[in-house]
Amino acid sequence: MQRDKDLHKFLLQKAERLTEEWYESLDKSDPAGVYSSTDPEIICKLKTQNLEFHKQLCKIFIEEKSVFLKGFDEWVIGIATDKEHLETPTHYILREFMRVRKQYLDFIEEYAESNPREVTQKQIDLWKNVLVEIFDIALLRFTEEKSKYVDSQFEEQQQMINDLSSPIIDLTRGRALLPLVGEIDTIRASAILENTLQQCMDKSVAHLFIDLSGVYMIDTMVAHQIFSLLDGLRLIGVTTSLSGIRPEIAQTAVQLGINFGKITITSSLAQAISKTE
Structure with a gap:
């Protein structure tokens, strides 16, 4: 639909603004994790990861769902196995997913208000439902992949400990x-x-x-x-x-x-x- 393409374009144009607003509003007082880092390289990487998220997410409105999920899943796995995110408490990361979801729901309202004659309430509700579903998928997949990666690392470390604890x-x-x-x-x-x-x-x-x-x-x-x-x-x-x-x-x-x-x-x-x- 043309409206979906227009929304995709609208959100993509807001991507950098979304990233900057998100980073500025971060609670940087958390004692541990990527969000409180003062390292310029880590901050730059974090913003780049967030911007890539927006670019990926917007595609849900112009791509087949199966195609979208394949590319989106790659981004989720990348975050779940990222060193800085692995060192960040999971509940902090889930909190940020939910804050970004709120950003998107607000932008849909902004887009609808700027196009009152073309966008119906039914269309607004449909877009919001799609976003909520995708964020739910992201939350679940992130949790699964981080847990899988941590378990794998633990098993490798345990094996190394076992090897070192029984040397010939x-x-x-x-x-x-x-x-x-x-x-x-x-x-x-x-x-x-x-x-x-x-x-x-x-x-x-x-x-x-x-x-x-x-x-x-x-x-x-x-x-x-x-x-x-x-x-x-x-x-x-x-x-x-x-x-x-x-x-x-x-x-x-x-x-x-x-x-x-x-x-x-x-x-x-x-x-x-x-x-x-």
């Missing part, structure tokens, strides 16, 4: 050491099982010393996984020596009925290594 240290003559320290929960125990088997294969380890002197307590499930590691190592041809088992861990192992018959056990790591010299 090369010794000599095909021997290696796995020193376990701190609290071991089910997730970490599972990571230790997977990482250790893989690292032993990658490093062609023949004898692995597992030192538990830095582990003070493990529950039954974790103990089961750790001793499953011993079985796994035996299956891939790795001889194991255990050292530093505390009484509490030994008691848990006995309760599980774990057989230590094929495992060398010493009170200290030094004793374990000296036995293989």
Whole structure:
């Protein structure tokens, strides 16, 4: 419709004004996040992102909805994975989406008032409904994508922590050491099982010393996984020596009925290594 094209042109002409008015009206007292930044580069980037939003949003009045949503979604994902926006509390960002929505609804009224004979109330209501729907989509997609990205980053960081918390240290003559320290929960125990088997294969380890002197307590499930590691190592041809088992861990192992018959056990790591010299 010609009216839709005219509205698109009207809003596009207001894009820079929308951006400037929006930025000037920002609550910059928020203690954290992109909106309170005083860095000129970040401020410029923020305004550019906002201006691009307006340019994208206006297209809803001249493009097929499916085509529009594809391009619009790219903008939303870009914001959801943007470093400064990731460091901004989500409720601050949602608040700004809603403030910009109010700007648009006001501009539709302004456009209608400047064209009273051509624009009907029915048309006004239709345009407003379209905008409300698109902003709802933006709010939902932003929240989904930010959450997905944060979860992905957390999983990568957790994996890195797990990798670093169960390092295989090369010794000599095909021997290696796995020193376990701190609290071991089910997730970490599972990571230790997977990482250790893989690292032993990658490093062609023949004898692995597992030192538990830095582990003070493990529950039954974790103990089961750790001793499953011993079985796994035996299956891939790795001889194991255990050292530093505390009484509490030994008691848990006995309760599980774990057989230590094929495992060398010493009170200290030094004793374990000296036995293989």
